[in-house]
Structure formats: structure tokens, C-alpha cells
Amino acid sequence: MDKSQQKKALRAQLVQRRLAMPDRLRRCEMLQRVMRIWLVNRSDTVIGAYWPIKGEFDPLPALHRWKEDGELLEEPQLRRIGLPVVDKLRGTLKFHAWFPGCPMEEDAFGIPKPKETEVIVPTLLFVPCVGYGSGGYRLGYGGGFYDRTLTALEPKPYTVGLGFTQDFVMDFEPEPHDVPLDAILNDQGVVWPIR
Numbered sequence: 211m212d213k214s215q216q217k218k219a220l221r222a223q224l225v226q227r228r229l230a231m232p233d234r235l236r237r238c239e240m241l242q243r244v245m246r247i248w249l250v251n252r253s254d255t256v257i258g259a260y261w262p263i264k265g266e267f268d269p270l271p272a273l274h275r276w277k278e279d280g281e282l283l284e285e286p287q288l289r290r291i292g293l294p295v296v297d298k299l300r301g302t303l304k305f306h307a308w309f310p311g312c313p314m315e316e317d318a319f320g321i322p323k324p325k326e327t328e329v330i331v332p333t334l335l336f337v338p339c340v341g342y343g344s345g346g347y348r349l350g351y352g353g354g355f356y357d358r359t360l361t362a363l364e365p366k367p368y369t370v371g372l373g374f375t376q377d378f379v380m381d382f383e384p385e386p387h388d389v390p391l392d393a394i395l396n397d398q399g400v401v402w403p404i405r
């Protein structure tokens with residue numbers, strides 16, 4: 211097996227194991243709590259996230275509460291949540307405003323995306339991880355969308371990977387194009403950067 215086949219096999223294995231995770235509900239609740247506490251120290255008003263697929267953790271309930279918290283604080287600027295929309299030509303992602311009940315349509319991968327809402331520019335990005343390793347490196351589905359988006363975005367948003375404890379890959383070897391995440395949260399807390 212060459213490197214790319216190995217990566218593909220690792221991805222499939224991680225996704226399978228994630229779909230079969232026995233204590234999913236409890237771990238999701240734990241990660242929701244970790245996210246909410248982590249967000250208290252941030253002053254962002256535009257956050258990018260994702261619509262969960264293939265057993266990914268759902269970041270939207272915690273973010274919706276973060277948005278409501280902002281309304282209670284009567285901040286001058288309304289908090290906003292964006293979901294990724296793939297730019298097929300460039301292979302990058304744009305973020306469109308999302309709110310509960312927002313009209314949605316499926317993208318080329320069959321993932322729901324906001325239908326014709328405004329493009330917003332997140333200063334903080336929650337990034338789904340199929341797997342993650344030390345140093346903030348992440349494994350995605352192999353599209354390279356996040357790497358290309360992060361290379362292109364100016365200024366680069368603060369990036370926070372989300373994954374489960376079991377998705378940590380001990381001997382993960384990053385490739386030259388891999389852009390490390392600024393932080394990683396899992397159901398046990400902040401696992402990167404190590405303090």
C-alpha cells in the first residue's frame with residue numbers, strides 16, 4: 211500500500227469506528243460543554259462551522275446557544291454562524307449565514323448548505339476532524355478543502371478542530387500542504403495546544 215492508499219484506509223477505519231461509537235450521546239454532550247466553556251473567552255462575532263455528516267459531532271446546538279448568549283449580552287454586533295459552501299472551481303470553501311430553520315439545499319456531496327443566504331467571513335472556524343494528531347494536524351475526507359481555504363484566506367481565521375477522544379491518531383504524519391489547527395477540542399477538553 212502506498213501513502214495515499216494508507217490514508218484512505220485510515221479514513222475509512224476512523225469513520226466506521228465513529229459511526230459505531232457506543233457512548234455517542236454522552237460524548238457529544240461532553241464536547242458541547244467543552245465548546246461552550248471554551249467560547250466564553252472569545253470575542254468573535256462570526257463563527258464558521260459545518261453541518262455534520264458521517265457521525266461527525268454536531269457543533270450547531272452549542273453555537274446556537276452562543277448566538278443567543280450574545281443577544282442577552284446586548285453586544286453591539288449580532289453574533290452570526292456560517293456553514294461551508296464548496297467553490298468547485300477553486301476547491302475552497304465560502305461561508306454562508308445559517309440560522310435554525312434556514313432554507314437549505316444539498317451540495318455536490320449531498321451535504322445540506324444554506325440556500326442563498328449572505329456570505330460571511332468568520333474570524334473563528336470550527337473544523338470537523340476525521341482524525342487528528344499531535345501538533346494540531348488533522349485528517350479530513352481527502353478533498354483538501356480546508357487546507358486550500360486556509361492557505362487562501364486573508365486574514366486567516368482562528369481554527370479549532372473538533373473530534374472525539376477515539377479519533378486521535380498516535381503516529382499521524384502531516385504532509386507539506388497540511389495547515390495545522392490553532393486548537394483542538396475533544397470530549398475531554400482542550401487537547402491542543404498542550405499546556
Ligand SMILES: Nc1nc2c(c(=O)[nH]1)N(C=O)[C@@H](CNc1ccc(C(=O)N[C@@H](CCC(=O)O)C(=O)O)cc1)CN2
Pocket residue numbers: 218221260261262263266294295296303319321338350351352353354355356
Ligand atoms: N460536515 C462537513 N461538511 C463539509 C466538510 C466536512 O469535512 N464535513 N468539508 C470538508 O472539506 C467540505 C466537503 N468536503 C467533503 C469531501 C469529501 C467527502 C466524501 O464523502 N468523500 C468520499 C471519498 C473520500 C476518499 O477519497 O477517501 C468519501 O468519504 O466517501 C465529503 C465531504 C464542506 N463541507
Ligand SMILES: Nc1ncnc2c1ncn2[C@@H]1O[C@H](COP(=O)(O)OP(=O)(O)OP(=O)(O)O)[C@@H](O)[C@H]1O
Pocket residue numbers: 348349350351352353354355356357358361385387388
Ligand atoms: N493549499 C493547497 N493547494 C493545492 N492543493 C492542495 C492544498 N492543500 C491540499 N491540497 C490537495 O488536496 C488533496 C487532499 O489533501 P488532504 O488529504 O490533506 O485532505 P484533507 O485535509 O484530508 O481533506 P479536507 O481538508 O477536505 O477535509 C491533496 O491531494 C493535496 O494535494
